Amino acid sequence: MSQSSLEVPAAVSFEQAIALTESLLSQIEAGSLSEADIATAISALVKTENGARGFFVTYLTSASSAADSPSAAVVEALRSSPEIVSELLVKNLAMSTAQAIFHRRQQKEDMAKGSEQVSRRTKKLIQLVDLPQVRDRAQQLMQSAKTGEGNYKGFLERWNYDIEQKQAICQALEQIN
Secondary structure, eight states, X not given: OOHHHHOOOTTOOHHHHHHHHHHHHHHHHHTOSOHHHHHHHHHHHTTSHHHHHHHHHHHHHOSOGGGGSOOHHHHHHHHTSHHHHHHHHHHXXXXXXXXXXXXXXXXXXXXXXXXXXXXXXXXXXXXXXXXXXXXXXXXXXXXXXXXXXXXXXXXHXXXXXXXXXXXXXXXXXXXXX
């Protein structure tokens, strides 16, 4: 692995994580990294919340086809930080599902399709990493969406999701359980 291009600082910022993930995806597409190098870089990124957030925002929205077919190295690396990864996977699935509805209401079909792509990629990662923490958090988020209470009440309120969006989030989360 090229130390200069993919060395992840211990206190990686969100912005640094985005740049590192962009570089990582380019190198994956070029075939210039080994599976071990990919796993090492992603494991280092998802070790912190900033790193994981930057990784997911870039990976899930990327034009790179590598994000459509995650390798075993990607999956194993994501499993290395189950608490952070499971939280972000569940939230990304919820947010992309709700955003697709929002964009359609605004007649922004291209943006809705982008949100659906993020949702599809997130579901695939959820299935591949197969973490019990994801199922637990999905249950908690569904409970909050249905009752307006619980661990994800603040998350749902912060994004101001309406009834239709909450129902769609529940449907998406039910599909992964």
